[in-house]
Amino acid sequence: MHRLDVHQPLTTSLLHFGQGSRISQTFYSHRDNLDIVSICLRNPDRYQIPLQFVLSEGKQVVRSLDFNSANIDFQDCTKFQFPKVEDSANKTYQVEIISPKSTDPLSISPLILDVEAHTGTDYLGGVASLNDKDTGLDLHFKTFYHQSIQDTLVESLTQIPPRILADWGFFVFWGVLVGLILARLLKRNSK
Amino acid sequence: MTIKQIITSKIFLLGLLIRLLLMPFTGHWDIRGINFAVYNLPFKGITNVYEVASTGPVDYAVNVNFGRDYFIYPPLTYFTLGGVMTALKPFYGGEFVNWIQGYGNDLLSVITHPHVWRYLFLMKIPYLLFDFLALFFLLRFFSKGSQQRLALKYWWLNPIVIYLPYVWGQFDIIPTALMLVGVWLGSKNKPYSSALLFGLAASFKNYPLLLLPFLAVILGKNLWQMAKLFFVGLLPFILTTMPFWSHAFFRGTVLFSWQSQKMLDFMWAIGGFDGVYPFFIGYALIFLWTAYKLRGKSSSLATPMVMTLLWYYATTNFHQQWFMWIIPYLVIAAVRDARLRLIGLWVIGLFFFRLLEIQANVTSELLIWLAPAFDDLPKSRYLLSLGYDINRLRNLVNSLFMGTALFLSWYLGRDKDA
Numbered sequence: 001m002h003r004l005d006v007h008q009p010l011t012t013s014l015l016h017f018g019q020g021s022r023i024s025q026t027f028y029s030h031r032d033n034l035d036i037v038s039i040c041l042r043n044p045d046r047y048q049i050p051l052q053f054v055l056s057e058g059k060q061v062v063r064s065l066d067f068n069s070a071n072i073d074f075q076d077c078t079k080f081q082f083p084k085v086e087d088s089a090n091k092t093y094q095v096e097i098i099s100p101k102s103t104d105p106l107s108i109s110p111l112i113l114d115v116e117a118h119t120g121t122d123y124l125g126g127v128a129s130l131n132d133k134d135t136g137l138d139l140h141f142k143t144f145y146h147q148s149i150q151d152t153l154v155e156s157l158t159q160i161p162p163r164i165l166a167d168w169g170f171f172v173f174w175g176v177l178v179g180l181i182l183a184r185l186l187k188r189n190s191k
Numbered sequence: 192m193t194i195k196q197i198i199t200s201k202i203f204l205l206g207l208l209i210r211l212l213l214m215p216f217t218g219h220w221d222i223r224g225i226n227f228a229v230y231n232l233p234f235k236g237i238t239n240v241y242e243v244a245s246t247g248p249v250d251y252a253v254n255v256n257f258g259r260d261y262f263i264y265p266p267l268t269y270f271t272l273g274g275v276m277t278a279l280k281p282f283y284g285g286e287f288v289n290w291i292q293g294y295g296n297d298l299l300s301v302i303t304h305p306h307v308w309r310y311l312f313l314m315k316i317p318y319l320l321f322d323f324l325a326l327f328f329l330l331r332f333f334s335k336g337s338q339q340r341l342a343l344k345y346w347w348l349n350p351i352v353i354y355l356p357y358v359w360g361q362f363d364i365i366p367t368a369l370m371l372v373g374v375w376l377g378s379k380n381k382p383y384s385s386a387l388l389f390g391l392a393a394s395f396k397n398y399p400l401l402l403l404p405f406l407a408v409i410l411g412k413n414l415w416q417m418a419k420l421f422f423v424g425l426l427p428f429i430l431t432t433m434p435f436w437s438h439a440f441f442r443g444t445v446l447f448s449w450q451s452q453k454m455l456d457f458m459w460a461i462g463g464f465d466g467v468y469p470f471f472i473g474y475a476l477i478f479l480w481t482a483y484k485l486r487g488k489s490s491s492l493a494t495p496m497v498m499t500l501l502w503y504y505a506t507t508n509f510h511q512q513w514f515m516w517i518i519p520y521l522v523i524a525a526v527r528d529a530r531l532r533l534i535g536l537w538v539i540g541l542f543f544f545r546l547l548e549i550q551a552n553v554t555s556e557l558l559i560w561l562a563p564a565f566d567d568l569p570k571s572r573y574l575l576s577l578g579y580d581i582n583r584l585r586n587l588v589n590s591l592f593m594g595t596a597l598f599l600s601w602y603l604g605r606d607k608d609a
Contacts, residue, residue: 166305
């Protein structure tokens with residue numbers, strides 16, 4: 001399964017990102033097996049621009065993917081999935097979307113995509129940059145790590161008892177209520 | 192059936208048990224969003240939530256977690272839910288304020304908060320009250336005990352009636368229950384009480400205002416009484432909203448919210464820059480048919496309303512929770528006519544199939560409060576898209592909805608005493 005690690009929510013901000021530009025976000029990975037970064041690109045005019053996704057740690061490129069903006073629309077966010085980075089826990093990464101400069105001699109102005117961003121810089125694990133300049137915003141992004149279904153089940157089930165104990169007063173009330181109704185139902189059934 | 196007979200019946204106990212088992216553990220972010228607006232009254236003493244929405248800072252509290260879309264309901268919604276929340280405030284506890292405001296970008300702390308199951312349970316308690324109100328009046332539509340027992344089963348164990356308020360967490364059960372009481376009063380020849388209830392229901396969600404003209408035409412003995420009934424129906428809505436009319440945010444988002452005008456999204460061009468709205472073509476046809484055929488027939492009061500709602504679902508990209516509005520009348524029809532019961536199952540199947548393919552995250556995601564991993568499961572619409580083009584599938588389901596709506600409208604219309 002792909003489990004959520006970092007989530008920087010959406011606000012109303014948009015960053016504009018054209019050909020020949022690079023937009024990036026640094027983030028702190030809390031878990032091993034980082035395997036997806038989700039970024040919300042928007043392409044309302046359905047441009048077809050070659051793009052590159054690059055994940056790096058410091059100056060070292062860890063993963064990269066080539067894609068085309070033709071696959072981007074204006075509804076869902078784009079999940080960039082790559083072979084898991086096994087030792088990703090407690091490391092800072094940079095994710096970049098790079099758009100090469102147009103080689104079309106007839107092109108007179110850069111084609112623009114939008115990237116959804118988060119107003120403010122309250123994400124403490126990193127910053128968003130446009131062409132290596134701080135944007136004063138964070139991107140709206142998510143990162144995921146890979147976890148086996150067995151580990152997910154064990155993790156989820158073991159969390160339940162302590163959560164019940166943390167609000168035992170409510171669960172006593174709720175349990176009595178459910179128990180009373182159940183008893184009444186069973187009593188009526190046995191008649 | 193008396194109240195005692197209802198609440199001691201096996202069906203009632205079973206339905207109540209299902210509701211109680213679901214209430215603490217499931218919910219859409221919507222329920223937190225709605226209560227983010229609601230909590231202003233009991234916890235901060237603010238009586239004008241629209242002021243909060245229009246002047247609040249663009250920060251986590253107002254914009255990130257919820258957006259201003261949760262401030263679009265008429266004020267009675269916030270006062271009613273806020274009133275219940277005030278009564279239950281000791282059970283919520285002070286930490287509720289922090290939970291409802293969120294913990295910055297730490298969504299996991301919201302989902303796994305130690306009191307989250309208690310909060311979900313408490314936030315759904317008002318729904319239980321109106322659910323029972325709807326049940327009580329639904330049974331009043333029938334005189335035979337056997338029909339009442341059937342109606343009890345069809346409403347109280349109805350998967351849609353259980354799913355929308357208790358699994359999803361939507362409050363459409365409130366206007367649905369009030370409008371049902373209004374229709375019942377109308378069928379008992381109490382036109383003014385009926386109109387008042389329509390207006391009260393419209394003070395939670397605007398749709399009963401669309402249905403008010405039918406009430407006026409059917410129950411009004413002459414043009415003057417029709418006008419009076421229409422005005423009496425508007426009165427609760429006017430009185431409860433008037434104090435906020437001067438507020439620009441209220442006017443822009445509540446009185447003329449984009450959601451209440453979704454039926455205008457579907458238009459046929461007729462040349463030049465003009466067009467016609469299919470919903471209103473149907474609305475006019477139903478209205479004229481009502482004026483021609485149903486005047487004075489109080490027992491047929493529900494018929495044109497059901498037809499209008501069906502046509503609305505057929506021609507509008509409706510939000511799934513709005514389907515609650517029509518359920519009581521479909522239950523009444525199914526109880527009265529055994530031939531409709533199989534069709535009722537078809538409608539329920541179509542409802543849940545549509546849920547699987549919409550964008551609203553309303554399937555496995557509703558269980559995130561039980562275990563956050565549910566949010567990480569592949570979305571149902573994605574899984575469906577692996578098998579078939581999801582856009583075509585959506586259009587296909589919409590078409591089936593339209594066909595079903597047309598059939599049911601024809602069926603109800605041909606029996607003028609339905």
